[in-house]
Amino acid sequence: MNFEPSDRSKDYRERVQRFIREHIRPVEGQYWTYARAAAHGGDWRRWQVPPIVEELKARARAEGLWNLFLPDAKLGAGLSTLEYAPIAEETGHSFIAPEVFNCNAPDTGNMEVLYRYGSEEQKARWLTPLLAGEIRSVFCMTEPDVASSDATNMQATAVVEGDEVVLNGKKWWSSGIGDPRAKIAIFMARTPDAGTDRHHQHSMVLVPLDTKGVEIKRMLPVFGDYDAPHGHGEVHFRDVRVPRANIIGGPGMGFEIAQGRLGPGRIHHCMRCIGAAEEALDLMIHRGMNRTAFGKPLLNLGGNRERVAEARIAIDQARLLTLYAAWKLDELGALGAMTEISAIKVVAPNVLQKVVDDAIQLHGGAGVSGDDTQLASFFAQARTLRLADGPDEVHKGLITRIELAKRGFSKSRES
Template sequence: MNFEPSDRSKDYRERVRRFIQKHIQPVEAQYWAQIRSASHGGDWRQWKIPPVMEELKARARAEGLWNLFLPDAKLGAGLSTLEYALVAEETGRSFMAPEVFNCNAPDTGNMEVLWRYGSEEQKARWLTPLLAGEIRSVFCMTEPDVASSDATNMQATAVVQGDEVMLNGKKWWSSGIGDPRAKIIIFMARTANEGGDRHHQHSMVLVPLDTKGVEIQRMLPVYGDYDEPHGHGEVHFRDVRVPVSNIIAGPGRGFEIAQGRLGPGRIHHCMRCIGAAEQTLDLMIDRGMSRTAFGKPLLNLGGNRERVAEARIAIDQARLLTLYAAWKLDELGALGAMNEISAIKVVAPNVLQKVVDDAIQIHGGAGVSHDTPLSGFFAQARTLRLADGPDEVHKGVIARLELARRGFSRSRES
């Protein structure tokens, strides 16, 4: 195994880094300040996108920094998961950057689903405008009334009735559903009239956002922030009818698709966490060396130098583990890299959370304000310890694989 970046990966990483420094960093604070000053809180119907975002997207596309996540040289950059990982780290330093390069969640995962599993009709109608950055998408999986860490608890249903499929259920934490450009939902549900084992009872269905019966109930704040202009909403589906051709890859394949979707997505999330941790460490050092207390720089007080060293060690460990997971995903697929993907999903957000917490302490009151990105990074880290499977689920996967390696099968679990 060799984690030395390819020449192609180095080139994209450096170009992305320069783009962020030259074009995004000078306007990012103003961009978010503009959104906050015009904030409409949880009323997503009033949310708007500042024009600078589309200007930056057009510039990034013109420079060939577009759809960098997609391993298809015709539709994206054609980078492997390992090659894209270091690019994703650079974008993690900025909250704007992923969208500027059309590499933002949940669109990346939804585009990969359509690219891998979608019909030609589905690709033409939805994948093409998503790849062009003309629309945004939503992924509806988590439900408010059950423990969604266990997908078999899912209560939402997709019932095939002739040439239609009828959808019912409640979803929440549906990221991006407040975005005025959101046009399509991928809805995961139990296919009620299909038999089969527990891994073949779910389907993913494409639902245009304006379909009758799709009702956005509210936006959900994260630590009081509605993540405007994208949002995370609670959505109810009441007798929603769409053509049966909207089922992705056919009934009963939802669990398979979810596993294929989540593998690369977890690599992306974790590398962005590492980028955010690097940015946080930079801010912590700069702040700690520019402020004094009791006649000394803050970093020379209270064990703060040790905290810097611990952050460096933890970030580098997380990066190496994530690169290993990316390499293994490329070599063996999601099932072959299951242990490593679960491990990084635990490690990377926890590292970011710890580094940010230390940085906030160094910054004092500024650390919990909007004057720095630290509160946003903290929310990102804490949320990711729940999203795409909570820490406990991933630790359970790792433990199960370790027990199996020693010859203890699932049938002997209590």
């Protein structure tokens, strides 16, 4: 295996790095000032997207820095997962960058679902405007009333009735639901009659957000921040009826699609975590060398030099493991890289959380102020990612189960 980036990967990475430096960094303060002023607390109906976003998106698209995540040379950059990984890392340095390059979650995962499993009609209606950055999308899976770490607990239903499918259920932590550009949701629910085994009883259904019976109940703050203008919401579906043709891949295909969706997306998340950790380390070093206490630079006090070394080691280890997972995903697919994908989902957010925590400590009060550095937001990112797409414990359990199976211990012998 060879993790040396290809020439085209290097070229895209350098161009993305330069774009962030020259066009995004100078306006980040303007973006956050506007976004916070337009947040209006939890009243998502009044949220507005800073105009600078569309200006940056138009510039990025004109420069060919668009849909870099999609392994299709006609619709995206045509990069493999391994080639895109270093680029995703660069976008992790800035919270704005992924959207500017149309490489932002949950849209990337939803676009991949439509690209790989959608019908031609579904692609024409929803994938095309998503790829153009004209609309945004939502993924509705997690539920408030059950332990969603076990997706078979899901209570929401998608029942086929003739040419329609009827949806009922409650979802929450539906990211992006407050964005005024959000037009479509992928709703995952049980379709009990779809199959005989528990992994073929779920479906993914495309639901336009203006469909009768779809109600956004509230926005959910993360550590007190509503993450406007995108947000994370609780959404109720009451007797929502959409055409049967809105089911992606057919009834009972939900789990299979979910596995395909989550593989590349987890690589993207983890590489962005590594980029954020690099940014936090950079902030920590500059703070430590430019501020003094007790006659010494802060970096020379309280074991801070050792923390820098530990951060360097941890970040590089996480990067190598993530690149290995990306390589294996390209070579063997999601099922062949299950251990590695689960491993990075544990490692990368934990590394980011530790590095950011040390950086916050060295910054003092400025470290917890979201208006002064990105550290508070990076911490929230790390902590929530340890729950999103499955908590740490679920991924560790999967890794253990695979290790036991390699040695002949079947699932039936687990206690």
